[in-house]
Amino acid sequence: MRVETVIIGSGVAAAALSQRLLELDPQASILMLEAGPRVKTQDFGLWENFLITRDTPYKPYLDLPFPAQDREGENANTGIASGEMMDARVMAYGGSTLHWGGWSFRMKPEDFRQASTSGVGTDWPFGYDVLEPYYGEAEHYLAVSGDSADRTVPRTRDYPFPAFPYTLQDRDFANAFDGLGITHGHLPIARRGVSAVPSRHAPCQTTGTCKYCPFGARFVAGDYLDDFRAWNDLPNFEIRLGAIVETIIASGSGRVDGVIYLDRDSGEEVTVQADRVVIAAGAVESAKLLLRSPAPGHPNGMGNQGDMVGRNLITHPFFRFKGKLLENPKKLQAEMDFPTLVSRHFDTEAEQAKGKFVLVPPAEAVKVDFLGQMRAGKSRSTIEAALTGPAELQLHGMIEIFGRPGNRIENLIGRNRIGLHQTQVSLSPDGDHLARMDEIRAIAASVYVAMGAELLGPPSISWRIDHAASTCRMSDDPAQGVVNSDLQVHGLDNLYVCSNAVMPSIGAVNPTVTLGALALRLGDRLANGSDRASQGLTEQVPV
Amino acid sequence: MYRSRARHNLSPVVPRIADEDLQTLWKLFVAIGDHWEMREDARTYRLRHEAFLGNRIAMNPLYQGYYHKGCEALRSLIEQHGEEEAYRLLLGEQSGQPPPPLDSGSLEILRKRLVEEFIAVRLALGGFREFGGINYRGYFGGALLPGAPAPYRTGEAARES
Numbered sequence: 001m002r003v004e005t006v007i008i009g010s011g012v013a014a015a016a017l018s019q020r021l022l023e024l025d026p027q028a029s030i031l032m033l034e035a036g037p038r039v040k041t042q043d044f045g046l047w048e049n050f051l052i053t054r055d056t057p058y059k060p061y062l063d064l065p066f067p068a069q070d071r072e073g074e075n076a077n078t079g080i081a082s083g084e085m086m087d088a089r090v091m092a093y094g095g096s097t098l099h100w101g102g103w104s105f106r107m108k109p110e111d112f113r114q115a116s117t118s119g120v121g122t123d124w125p126f127g128y129d130v131l132e133p134y135y136g137e138a139e140h141y142l143a144v145s146g147d148s149a150d151r152t153v154p155r156t157r158d159y160p161f162p163a164f165p166y167t168l169q170d171r172d173f174a175n176a177f178d179g180l181g182i183t184h185g186h187l188p189i190a191r192r193g194v195s196a197v198p199s200r201h202a203p204c205q206t207t208g209t210c211k212y213c214p215f216g217a218r219f220v221a222g223d224y225l226d227d228f229r230a231w232n233d234l235p236n237f238e239i240r241l242g243a244i245v246e247t248i249i250a251s252g253s254g255r256v257d258g259v260i261y262l263d264r265d266s267g268e269e270v271t272v273q274a275d276r277v278v279i280a281a282g283a284v285e286s287a288k289l290l291l292r293s294p295a296p297g298h299p300n301g302m303g304n305q306g307d308m309v310g311r312n313l314i315t316h317p318f319f320r321f322k323g324k325l326l327e328n329p330k331k332l333q334a335e336m337d338f339p340t341l342v343s344r345h346f347d348t349e350a351e352q353a354k355g356k357f358v359l360v361p362p363a364e365a366v367k368v369d370f371l372g373q374m375r376a377g378k379s380r381s382t383i384e385a386a387l388t389g390p391a392e393l394q395l396h397g398m399i400e401i402f403g404r405p406g407n408r409i410e411n412l413i414g415r416n417r418i419g420l421h422q423t424q425v426s427l428s429p430d431g432d433h434l435a436r437m438d439e440i441r442a443i444a445a446s447v448y449v450a451m452g453a454e455l456l457g458p459p460s461i462s463w464r465i466d467h468a469a470s471t472c473r474m475s476d477d478p479a480q481g482v483v484n485s486d487l488q489v490h491g492l493d494n495l496y497v498c499s500n501a502v503m504p505s506i507g508a509v510n511p512t513v514t515l516g517a518l519a520l521r522l523g524d525r526l527a528n529g530s531d532r533a534s535q536g537l538t539e540q541v542p543v
Numbered sequence: 544m545y546r547s548r549a550r551h552n553l554s555p556v557v558p559r560i561a562d563e564d565l566q567t568l569w570k571l572f573v574a575i576g577d578h579w580e581m582r583e584d585a586r587t588y589r590l591r592h593e594a595f596l597g598n599r600i601a602m603n604p605l606y607q608g609y610y611h612k613g614c615e616a617l618r619s620l621i622e623q624h625g626e627e628e629a630y631r632l633l634l635g636e637q638s639g640q641p642p643p644p645l646d647s648g649s650l651e652i653l654r655k656r657l658v659e660e661f662i663a664v665r666l667a668l669g670g671f672r673e674f675g676g677i678n679y680r681g682y683f684g685g686a687l688l689p690g691a692p693a694p695y696r697t698g699e700a701a702r703e704s
Binding site: 145194 | 663
């Protein structure tokens, strides 16, 4: 079998890229290969089951925890930080968009020149202004609701939908921020709204069960791919599930010839020849696939001449500060399932050298559990007294870390329950991380005091690799990166990586909108032939 | 194989619940609202409740058995203690001992598969309003419409940065 383009993966990057290529040429020959199965979305029965049990239908396609004394587990961790993979990604059609929260931030201009500005980390090979128009397109593609008047980050195009107003719960945090001079704004969120532009997709009904939305109002790549195929005539676009790509086929002379994948149902190996291969398989699997794919001039894996593939792993340590609200007369409680408020006050150039961070009061900032109390048989009066009495408070956030060669992703012998090769994660914090967290703790304490609450102890910090990135980072210098600014793998004209793996840095914010922007830009460049390979600007990488 | 609606392979296409059980299940659902003094008229939820029962069976065929066994247990509890006391024993704080004539197995089915699930549904359908909110995680609050109040409690207009 021969196709024009093989896209490996079916998440946001694969969906955006394929849609862009097919919008420009509906006859384009594209084969999308997804290792995982389909999960039924927008099903009312499954939604009710989620309501009752909090079990999502994609739970079987999450990584198992690392092995421990009394459990077999999957994958391995050799670093000091947990680098936990369980719940970090979904290995199914649609990828991690099946479970993502939809936080839709743009990186800031200084994030693209991290090393030049702060002396730490590394620079992108292009600036924010190059990606800015694609950020606008990505926000429309993902159906982001946000505050177009907020110029914290420069923009030339409004959000497609207005921001959700602060919840009553978030108002108290906003007041505290105001009193402390901490700037804040609406958190841009991928929840389709209502506008004058008609759409076949349903708007958010504020159902508050976002991890399994019954309406599909939160972007899920598989839903958008299904709709795109159903509403258009795309005769040469095919998606295969249960297709585990084992290796990229090298053809010699600086090109690849296709892929070999394992068909999970039949157990057979299938060879697909392609004019072009795009790896859109997330930061973990993209790096692992390159490492498993040697080629002439690339004995340690494609693009790995500089020993960069899999290295410089970054993510966002996610912290939670618990507090105690002394009383709750306004009966504050979670009425939504996504946050409406964010402070990017510490997401600035001045904070970059130490690691920027953002503060987000979660949807359940005030923890109230009517369901648990009723199930425990508590009386109405007891529940009401608990509601207006002392309550647990939470303030969350994410902090930026910097790429280090020793923080890496590698293949591990053995298959996981999906059939993918297992993963070895090595992730360790920098020595000054604890000192930085102490600074953040002091800020959280002052916020709680301003709210009439008290901080309860140190934060819990999760090093789960939801936002894993930089494992195939961009650099126009082959010694410093794996792909160039066109996302083309160094030394291979027709092999591309389009995942969080290519981002040299991710600032302090979720990388999904940035990834969408990169995917749409890649689609334009491939379709218009403006990428270097199409222009015959092939690379000569020293063997 | 892709199906248009998720259903367990062993679940019947048309769930069958005996009329007597359907009535018992509905009365339990109403009793939950009464026990926690939920003021809204439960009758508006009857069709949703029946749809919920059918969906649970579609997800897991064992629910046909759970519902029947649970109803038998509830009817025996009512026969022994009278309706009001039976619901008080069932919905209030549990002592750890099953109230007679129930055994621990039938009590577990009744509590876990009926009572606890119906509480979650009742709250999500509108019972949550008793506790001050106008939206709830599980309730269809509606879209954020231009010019209309938000479908959740908001703060006053924020002084945004």
